[in-house]
Amino acid sequence: MTTQVEEALQALGARLRGFRKDAGFTSGRAFARATSWQESKVSRIENGRQRPSEDDIRIWCQATGQNDQLGDLIAIVRHVDELWLDLRRLLRTGAEQRQQQAIPVYGKTRVFRIWHPTVIWGTIQTSEYAAAVFDQVVGFYEVPDDAEAAVAKRLERQRYLYRGEKIFNVLLGEQALYTNFGGPETMKGQLDRLLAVMRLPRLSLGIIPRTAPVAIWPGNSFSMFDDRLVLVETYSAELSVTQPREIEMYTKAFALLKQSAVYGTAVRELVLRAIHHYDQLPTD
Template identity: 40%
Template sequence: MSASPSSSVQTAREVIAAQLRDLRIEADLTGHELALRCGWSPAKSSRIEHARTPPSNADIRAWCAACGAVDQAADLVAANRRADQMYVHWKKLHRHGMRRAQEEVVPLYERTRQFRVYCSNVIPGMVQTEAYAVALLSTIAAFQDTPDDSSEAAASRVERSHVVHEGNHRFALLIEEAVLRYRIGNADMMAGQLGYLLAVMTLPNVSLGIIPFTAQRRVWPLEAFYLFDDQQASVELLTAAVNVSAPSEIAVYAKAFSQLAEIAVYGADARVLITEAIHSLR
C-alpha cells in the first residue's frame, strides 16, 4: 500500500549520477581518466556514476573541474543538497540536540493549510503536551546517543503547535488505539496527555480519528507519516526522516490515509476509547 519512502531519494540520486556521467562523456574522458584527474580510485567514479555511492559536494566540484564544466557545479551541488534533505538520518539531524529540528520545520507548519497525520506509535507532535514531549524526546536522545536537550526541544515543539490554535489550518489526525495505551512516561503524565486529546478534539479545525483494535483492517499499520497539503509527505523511520515531494508518492500516502480514515472512529466513539485508556492508568 505505501510507496517505498526511499524511492524518490534514489530517483534524485540517479538523476545527479546521469548528469555527471554525461559531463564525463562530453569531456571525452574514460572513468579511469576522470579518476586520475580527481585523485581517487576508478571504482569510486563507477559507484558515483551508477548511483551506488552518493557524491559529496566536494566530489561534484572535483568532477566538474575534471570535465571542464565548473560552471555546472553550483546547480549540481544544489541538487545534491536537495537529495540529502530528502533522507536525513536522525543522528545527523539531532547531533547538536533536538531543539533545532523542532524550529526548522516552523515555516513548513505555518504555510501548510491542511495537515493529514497518521501515527501508529506515538501521539502526533502537534497535539503533544510538553510533559509527554519531554518524556518521548529524552527516550529518543538516549536511544540515539545524541545530546539530550529534551526540555528545550519539548518547549519548542509546543511553541510550534500554535498553528493548531491560530491561523487557517485544518488537522485530520489518525492514531492507532495502541497509541493511547503505550506508556510514554508515568501514569500522571499519560493521563494529562490523554486529557489534552479530549480537549483538542473539540476544536472545529481538528478531526481526530482512532483506529480501534477491533477494526477490520483494510490497511495494515504503517510507519508514521505526515502530509503537508499536497506538497510533501514526511515519513518517520527508525533511523531517518524521509521527505518526498513526487506527486505519485504523495498520492499513495494520501490513498493510504483515506483508507485508514474509513476504519477509524470519531466523536463520541473516539472519546470512549480515550476515556477507557485514562481509566486503565489507575
C-alpha cells in the same frame, strides 16, 4: 530512498556518466583507475545507487575537464541532502531548533493530515509526555540536552488549534494509547488531553483499533501540510516529500487509513479503556 531521491540520484549519475564518456573514459574501470576508486563505486554513482559526496563531485569534474559544472552539480547533491536529511545532523545543536523550524510551516498550512501509528502527535501532547519523548530523543541521538526548551517550542504549536481557520485531520493507531512514555500518571494525563482536544471544532481525531481490518499497511508516521509538503521520519532521517506525484500517494494512503478508523464515541471508549489499563498499573 523514495522515488524523488532515486530520480534525483539517477539523473545526476546519468550526467556524470556522460562527462566520463565525453572525456574519453570508455569504461567505468578506466575511470576508476584514473581516480584511484573502486570500479564498483563508479558504477553505483552512475546508476544512482550511491549519493556522491561533494569531494567525489570535485574529483569527477577535475578528471573529466568539467570544472565549470562543479557549482551546479554540488547544488544538486545538496538538494538531495535536503530531501533526505540525517537526523543526527539536524539535531546536532539539540532538539529545540528543530521544533522552532516547524512553527513557520504550521503557520502557513491550512489543512493538516497526520498519521501516527504508535505515538501521540506532537501538537496534542502534554508537556509531561513531550518531555519523556524528548528525553529519549536526546539519549538516542546523543545530542545536547535541551529537552525543556524543545518541549516549550513544541507546545507553541498548540496555539494553532484554537485560532484561524486551520483544519486538523489526525489519525492514530490504537497502539499510540499504550506506548508508555513517562509512566502511568503521564500517560493518564496525556489520554485525558485527547478527550479534551477531540471536542475542538476544527480537529478530527480518528483511531484505528488494533483489530480493525486495514486497506493499507500502517507504514511510517507522516505529516501532510496542505498538498505541498509531506514529512516522514525514520530512526535515521527525515524525508521531505514535495513532488506532486509522491504527495498524491500519501493522500491516497491517508484516505485508505481513514477507512479503518473510528471516531466520536468509539474513540472516547478506546481512550477510557486505555486510561483504565493505566489505572491498574503500579505507580512509582
